[in-house]
Amino acid sequence: MMKKIAILWFVMVLAIAGCASSEVGNEREHGEKIQVTTTIGMINDIVKNIGGDHLETIGLMKSGVDPHLYKASQGDIKKLDNADMIFYNGLHLEGKMVDIFEKMAKDKPTVAVTKNIPEQELLSPADGSQGHDPHVWFNVKHWISAAETVEQELSKFDPDHSEDYQQNAEEYIKKLRELDEYVKKQISTIPEPFRVLVTAHDAFGYFGEAYGIKVMGLQGISTASEYGSKDVTELRDFLVGNKIKAVFVESSVPKKAIEAVIEGAKEKGHDVKIGGELFSDAMGEEGTEEGTYLGMVKHNVDTIVNALK
Structure with missing residues (x-):
């Protein structure tokens, strides 16, 4: 008798488990x-x-x-x-x-x-870090x-x-x-001597390699890296020597660093403007065109081209 009861109980447990499993599956199926x-x-x-x-x-x-x-x-x-x-x-x-x-x-x-x-298509940091x-x-x-x-x-x-x-x-x-294709076409309209993208940190290496524009950042690939007076001086001298018209700030990085470079160039008699704000490590506000990947990239490209042409 006890054996029959045990078997009956086991069958009921299996049935309940089966129903529960079916309900979970149906919930996923039904939305x-x-x-x-x-x-x-x-x-x-x-x-x-x-x-x-x-x-x-x-x-x-x-x-x-x-x-x-x-x-x-x-x-x-x-x-x-x-x-x-x-x-x-x-x-x-x-x-x-x-x-x-x-x-x-x-x-x-x-x-x-x-x-x-593919690993061979990944870039190594210019600062020599691993x-x-x-x-x-x-x-x-x-x-x-x-x-x-x-x-x-x-x-x-x-x-x-x-x-x-x-x-x-x-x-x-x-x-x-x-x-x-849009990015390639637009960047090609910048006169070659002025195809230089200068930003606060080195986030645009893949952009430069893919679309034929020289990229320079004051900091390394991570904003956690520090920049010093030597970095500011070298970048300032490059801007002055090559008569670069504009540098760019980034939405997710403080402007203070790049402003020091602009001030240094001014002291050397070369006026450099801020060409606009680029989105690097973060997109724009949700609900805006720049809050999508497609819109963010287009915004960046149009901003760079308008400032450097």
């Missing part, structure tokens, strides 16, 4: 969105474009936030914990969050969107690779909607290819 947490705005923009209505995305770093110096808050940890998937840049851009990503990767897909860019330059989004072709990685990972995690992800990716990548 439960995949929760995705990202780091920088540029990645969040890719994920939203490719994931479409199947995802709910949360970006940790808002407009004007410097990812090199960013420390995750308790609220951020909760957002990462609650996520079904995490997408980040990698290449130590989010240097203070590496340990967190390693921990999260044990429990859920935690993806560096740069992982499929690792690779993480600012890969300034070569639009590298950001196409990032978009392909996002599509592959979403399709793997949610195969029921893989066709949607693939179609969204195709449409988005078409726009990225058009953007790549």
Whole structure:
């Protein structure tokens, strides 16, 4: 008798578990969105474009936030914990969050969107420091690779909607290819002697290599690096010697450093203007054109061309 009761109880438990499992699956089928947490705005923009209505995305770093110096808050940890998937840049851009990503990767897909860019195409820092330059989004072709990685990972995690992800990716990548051509065409209109992009930190190396413009930054690839009077003097002398008309400030980096260079050039009898504000490590405000990757890159290119032509 007791044996029959035990068997009956076991069957009931299996049935309940099966119903619960079915309910969870049905919830996802009937519109439960995949929760995705990202780091920088540029990645969040890719994920939203490719994931479409199947995802709910949360970006940790808002407009004007410097990812090199960013420390995750308790609220951020909760957002990462609650996520079904995490997408980040990698290449130590989010240097203070590496340990967190390693921990999260044990429990859920935690993806560096740069992982499929061939290593030989990654730039080494000009300052001689180890690792690779993480600012890969300034070569639009590298950001196409990032978009392909996002599509592959979403399709793997949610195969029921893989066709949607693939179609969204195709449409988005078409726009990225058009953007790549736009950047090439616009930069080529700057007279060659004036194709020099001077900014506060060395975030535009991939941009310079891909589109044929010399890039100089007062600081290294990370804003955590320090600049000294020697750096200011050398950059000032270059501007004066080459009669460079404009330098640029960045939305996520204080202006003080680049203003010291401008003042130094002025003392040498050469007027240098601020050619405008560029978006480097963060996009513009959400809801604006510059708050999208496509709009951010176009803004930067138009600002550079208008100041240097």
